[in-house]
Amino acid sequence: MPYRAPVAEFAFLLRHVVGFDRVSAQPAYAEATDDTVAALLTEAGRICDDVLAPLNRQGDLHPARLENGVVRTSPGYAAGYRAMADAGMTAITADPAYGGLGLPQTVAACINDMAGGACLALEMNPLMTQGQIEALSHHASDVIKALYLPKLISGAWCGTMNLTEPQAGSDVGALATKAMPNGDGTYAVTGQKIYISWGDTDFAENVVHLVLARLPDAPGGTKGISLFLVPKFIPDATGAPGVANSLKVVSLEHKLGLHGSPTCVMQYDGATGWLIGEESRGMAAMFTMMNNARLGVALHGVSIAEAATQAATEYAAQRKQGQPLVGGTGMIVDHADVRRMLMEMRAETFAARALALDLAVSIDLGHAGDGAEAARAAVLTPIAKAYGTEMGIKVANMGIQVHGGMGFIEDTGVAQFARDVRVAAIYEGTNGIQAMDLVGRKMADGGAAIHALIDAVAAEAQGDPMGAPVAAMAGQLRVATDAMLGMDLNDRFGGAVPYLMGFARVLGAIYHLRAAQSGGVRPMALARFYLDRLLPEAAGHFAQAGHGAKGLYDLSAEDLCA
Numbered sequence: 001m002p003y004r005a006p007v008a009e010f011a012f013l014l015r016h017v018v019g020f021d022r023v024s025a026q027p028a029y030a031e032a033t034d035d036t037v038a039a040l041l042t043e044a045g046r047i048c049d050d051v052l053a054p055l056n057r058q059g060d061l062h063p064a065r066l067e068n069g070v071v072r073t074s075p076g077y078a079a080g081y082r083a084m085a086d087a088g089m090t091a092i093t094a095d096p097a098y099g100g101l102g103l104p105q106t107v108a109a110c111i112n113d114m115a116g117g118a119c120l121a122l123e124m125n126p127l128m129t130q131g132q133i134e135a136l137s138h139h140a141s142d143v144i145k146a147l148y149l150p151k152l153i154s155g156a157w158c159g160t161m162n163l164t165e166p167q168a169g170s171d172v173g174a175l176a177t178k179a180m181p182n183g184d185g186t187y188a189v190t191g192q193k194i195y196i197s198w199g200d201t202d203f204a205e206n207v208v209h210l211v212l213a214r215l216p217d218a219p220g221g222t223k224g225i226s227l228f229l230v231p232k233f234i235p236d237a238t239g240a241p242g243v244a245n246s247l248k249v250v251s252l253e254h255k256l257g258l259h260g261s262p263t264c265v266m267q268y269d270g271a272t273g274w275l276i277g278e279e280s281r282g283m284a285a286m287f288t289m290m291n292n293a294r295l296g297v298a299l300h301g302v303s304i305a306e307a308a309t310q311a312a313t314e315y316a317a318q319r320k321q322g323q324p325l326v327g328g329t330g331m332i333v334d335h336a337d338v339r340r341m342l343m344e345m346r347a348e349t350f351a352a353r354a355l356a357l358d359l360a361v362s363i364d365l366g367h368a369g370d371g372a373e374a375a376r377a378a379v380l381t382p383i384a385k386a387y388g389t390e391m392g393i394k395v396a397n398m399g400i401q402v403h404g405g406m407g408f409i410e411d412t413g414v415a416q417f418a419r420d421v422r423v424a425a426i427y428e429g430t431n432g433i434q435a436m437d438l439v440g441r442k443m444a445d446g447g448a449a450i451h452a453l454i455d456a457v458a459a460e461a462q463g464d465p466m467g468a469p470v471a472a473m474a475g476q477l478r479v480a481t482d483a484m485l486g487m488d489l490n491d492r493f494g495g496a497v498p499y500l501m502g503f504a505r506v507l508g509a510i511y512h513l514r515a516a517q518s519g520g521v522r523p524m525a526l527a528r529f530y531l532d533r534l535l536p537e538a539a540g541h542f543a544q545a546g547h548g549a550k551g552l553y554d555l556s557a558e559d560l561c562a
Helices: 007-016 034-052 055-061 076-088 105-139 142-154 284-320 334-368 373-409 414-425 431-437 447-461 468-485 490-518 523-532 539-547 555-561
Strands: 064-069 070-072 158-161 179-181 188-195 206-214 223-232 232-236 240-243 247-252 263-276
Touching: 007 490, 034 076, 034 105, 034 490, 055 076, 055 284, 055 555, 064 240, 064 247, 064 334, 070 263, 070 334, 070 490, 076 105, 105 142, 105 158, 105 223, 105 247, 105 263, 105 284, 105 334, 105 414, 142 158, 142 284, 158 188, 179 263, 179 539, 188 206, 188 223, 188 334, 206 263, 206 284, 206 414, 223 232, 223 284, 223 334, 232 468, 247 431, 284 334, 284 414, 334 490, 373 414, 373 431, 373 447, 431 490, 447 468, 490 523, 490 539
Parallel strands: 158 206, 179 206
Antiparallel strands: 064 070, 179 188, 188 263, 206 223, 223 263, 232 240, 247 263
16 A cells, blocks of 8 residues: 555644644744645655655665665665755754744654655654754854755755764763864764764765764763764865765664664764864753654654554455454454454554644744743653654554554565564663653652643543543542652652553543544544543553552562573
């Protein structure tokens, strides 16, 4: 089945569920009129359907490869990338002063969602560039902005971020990459970075790396880390790519999925770099890019869930097997258990997409100066990333199950969805780290921002004819939150993941309630399904969270790992 971008669903969500009108009413986003957004989404959807979707299988069967130090990308990827760049898909939120469109993050989120569903491996390239544009816009000098932003925004150059090292994964503070001052305002960057998505390409004029490194005599841990811009080719006096920098791709990782996206081991040998932001403040600058990427990765889960659901529903409508007890078409779509899976796939995908777009709206309103919305976005970010990716994995697996034996056969393409999405729960901060962030940093205000969100959900649910179970579960969420606040940090961490997943269930319920208010047959049916069958899971999550770390250490490390 060919992928079809769900343009109509985005229009529905923006209008009925996430309140995008609040964003378009902001003076900073006056250009984001209904007509402009509709035209952009329609054109992006056309590119996703006609150009990107046919490349998805090509990237899986013909992965990126390294030849004589040069990355050769999958067949058709160069043309696909150029189509995205020409359509402004790297320029959506960027400053118009440098060639960007200056549109809200919410619009970019819709377009990234569609592109990821069409060809996730290729979509990761402009996503990385979008994040770098955001980081440079906030932290780079005017000279760096003037030189690099127009190239990145136009898509002529691509951007990456380099955090991880062999000995420094989630513990970024353990990195060993060094940056030595050259005495002319530049630095010599030396070290090795791993897991660098799109660390090189054969279809961009230049690849610009943001690299975390430590200056001489810098303190240990994350407080001593600085951020450096290190281009593959050093721009000459005219701004064109000049001499090659002292960096190279050592190897490409052999991965479970995302074969079309080259994941590089990068080596820097005294490569020329420029400091971005202040010395020893690199993590603050990099987090600007990472928070952008966490929304993007949440949408990776949604993208794959959408593609898997489209494939599963088409297969179920055409596959005849057995005799459904309710008659109907005679196809497997009428078997009760297949219906259960398809309804769950649709309900989960809708909830996760709504959560991601709700986060994007709060990000936009926060950028427009609303401090309460900025605090709300900070709470929603780890929930959206973790729930969106866990849901993507779940829905991709259910898609295989709907296909039965054919789902296990690579020819159908549905196994690729499960392979491609699996890493989304790991990169940009594992989902466990997202949950720890939620119950740690995001509760540092005594739970004020979280309680404000819960109060808003409860009040809205109480005013809805279908909202009684949602209001009740919001009450359980409040109790679980207060219990978390009373625990020591390790107990919080022990219950963090179930707490986050229960929180996501409650948020998903409020989005389904809003959708049902539209009066449409499908939104109403999916809302009832979610409230009856999925929302009750939150009670179990909160019960688990309440145990904290109890029982987790009843076995010694030696006994557990024997």
